Amino acid sequence: MTELKADVLVLGAGMVGVGAALHLQKRGRDVILVDRQDLAGQGTSFGNAGMIECASVFPYMFPRNFGEILRYARNRAPQVRYSLGDLPAFLPWLVRYYLASSPERAFKSAMAELPLIRRSLIEHEELIAEAGVPELLRRTGWIKLYRSEATLAKAMREFDRAKQYGVAGEVLDDAAIKLREPHLGGEFKGAIHFTEPGFVPDPGGLAKAYAALFRRKGGSFLAGDARTLEQSTGGWRVSVDQGAVTAREAVVALGPWSDLVFDRLGYSIPLSVKRGYHLHLAARGNAVLNHPVLDADQGFVLAPMNSGIRLTTGVEFARRDAPPTPIQLQRALPRAHALFPLGDALDARPWMGARPCLPDMLPVIGRAPRHAGLWFDFGHQHHGLTLGAATGRLLAEIMTGETPFADPAPFAVERFG
Structure with a gap:
């Protein structure tokens, strides 16, 4: 040609x-x-929780609490897993990530990105209208669930801080959680419904x-x-x-x-990556999930996608092209079934992707x-x-x-x- x-x-x-x-x-x-x-x-x-996260003012930084770091280092936390064999490859990057996550530098990153975060949904709304696909944006926000007083208290402090930068949301008690999501099971100390973010049921x-x-x-x-x-x-x-x-x-x-x-x-x-996995499952009976929900203590999200209920995991530190190791997904599955009435898997195998990170x-x-x-x-x-x-x-x-x-x-x- x-x-x-x-x-x-x-x-x-x-x-x-x-x-x-x-x-x-x-x-x-x-x-x-x-x-x-x-x-x-x-x-x-292709693979994410489908959120246009215009309320996510503060980026996901490396934890500074020693107890939290130790929990991750033991490789049993649901939110984070690492490949021991790949540790030499990504440890230097993790050190840079830790240093960049000091309170001063993390705040600087947050303020630099804030205009992009606050503009994100506006730009998508304009493109979605022009593309003629209004069905691909739902204005439901999403719900973060907390099972312990400690995790709820930490989330409330973070929410109070985010409100200073225009983030809106509602604090939910158990009755309010049930009102919004009547088919969820489990005991929660509370939740926060972030009402602004858009949800895309087919990213x-x-x-x-x-x-x-x-x-x-x-x-x-x-x-x-x-x-x-x-x-x-x-x-x-x-x-x-x-x-x-x-x-x-x-x-x-x-x-x-x-x-x-x-x-x-x-x-x-x-440039490094944080890998993640997802799997679609059917809802049992007449169960309906109205919002994406994060089980913060157990480290997974359920999102009501067009192709089924998408179960997404936290972060896996491993080489980008290393073979999939969906251990987090396997651990999350029984917990997800306890949270919401899920049926059979709709995918032949879990999907794996890599988030590009500096x-x-x-x-x-x-x-x-x-x-x-x-x-x-x-x-x-x-x-x-x-x-x-x-x-x-x-x-x-x-x-x-x-x-x-x-x-x-x-x-x-x-x-x-």
């Missing part, structure tokens, strides 16, 4: 890449979206709807190998199934696989300093679905010379030296 040309290549068709492609397209750029899959949203964007489907919108507006979506990206005369070139495509600029939005490109280009960026829990957004026309947009940690549309707007504003709606400096790759 004749070599295709565009203004911008966006590498990666997850929520982050599609969000960037749409915002660049909206600003008059001719964009080609490239992914190894024929469909958008097949990677990390992979939303990424596909955005990609379809991108195509309707004249964009090209091609299957190709991002690892073939190379600088060419006047821009960037990448191989696709039909041949090759070139553009003046290229955006690396490959989530946990971004290192496959930036490593080759000589960038030393401390030690300060902030993404890298902006110019690659040593290569003209190369841009980065990855490392969205637990908030790829939440932030993809907002960071797409921020990147597009930077690339097209607009005044950005948030300060881009904290997201620059130069922060890592």
Whole structure:
């Protein structure tokens, strides 16, 4: 085929890449979206709890409480598990994560990301309306359940702090929990219903709807190998199934696989992953789950997806490409059955994905300093679905010379030296 040309290549068709492609397209750029899959949203964007977490002001930082660290180190906590064999590979990154999680540095990260978090649902609402898929957004918020006085008290302190930054919610006693979710079982000291966040009952489907919108507006979506990206005369070139495509600029939005490109280009960026699993199960009888619910003490989420009740686990520290070890999921299953009337599994096997994380829990957004026309947009940690549309707007504003709606400096790759 004749070599295709565009203004911008966006590498990666997850929520982050599609969000960037749409915002660049909206600003008059001719964009080609490239992914190894024929469909958008097949990677990390496919598997999550479906929350557009506009209430998550404070990122998930490394714990500072010694007792909590010791509990995780014993590898029995439901929220976190690590692969002992992979420990040498990710221990240096964990040390950087711990250091970046000091109260001062964690607060700095939170304040840097706050404009993105607070803009996240607004950007999604606009894209969902334009894509014509209002059924993929439910304004239910989500409920965090607490089984002990200690965990409830800690959550209340965090909630009081978050309210200072505009987070809304309701504290629930046992009767209020039952009113909202009559089919839940178990004894709880209380819960917090975060009422603002949006819930997406098919995250992979939303990424596909955005990609379809991108195509309707004249964009090209091609299957190709991002690892073939190379600088060419006047821009960037990448191989696709039909041949090759070139553009003046290229955006690396490959989530946990971004290192496959930036490593080759000589960038030393401390990108690591937190792996996670999910499994869909049927609801028994006439049982209905009205909201996503987090069992905070037992470390899992149940979310009422279109494809069944999705059980999602906490964090697994292991190499990105190591074989799946869904031990957390196996441990969570009996607890999930006790929480809600679940039937048979609807998936042949559990799904596994990898959340791309930097030690300060902030993404890298902006110019690659040593290569003209190369841009980065990855490392969205637990908030790829939440932030993809907002960071797409921020990147597009930077690339097209607009005044950005948030300060881009904290997201620059130069922060890592």
